[in-house]
Amino acid sequence: MKKIEAIIRPFKLDEVKIALVNAGIVGMTVSEVRGFGRQKGQTERYRGSEYTVEFLQKLKVEIVVEEDQADMVIEKVIAAARTGEIGDGKIFVSPVDQIIRIRTGERNMEAI
Secondary structure (H helix, E strand, O other), X not given: OEEEEEEEOHHHHHHHXXXXXXXXXXXXXXXXXXXXXXXXXXXXXXXXXXEEEOOEEEEEEEEEEOHHHHHHHHHHHHHHHOOOOOOOOEEEEEEOOOOEOOOOOOEHHHHO
C-alpha cells in the first residue's frame, strides 16, 4: 500500500476531489496547512502598510491506495491541481505497512 500526500492550492480541492472520486477512490483526508517553497511568501497591503505573509495557506490531501493504483492517483492529482504557476504544490509518496480500523479491528485494505 502507498500513502500519497498532495500539498495543493485551496481552490483546487474540488477539482482534485472530483477527479479522485471519478477514478474510484473512496476516501481521503484533507488538512489545512501553511508553508512556503519557491514562492517564498507574498507581499500584501493592509491599511496602507505592506507586510509579508511568509507561510502561505495550502491544503494537504492524504490518500492511501493499493500499490498498483498509486501512479493513477498521482496523475489524477497532477492533472486536477496544476495551474502552471509557482506554488502548485508537491506530492509525496510513502509506503504504508499496516492499516487498522479502530472500530472493527479490520486490517489493511479491508480497513479502508
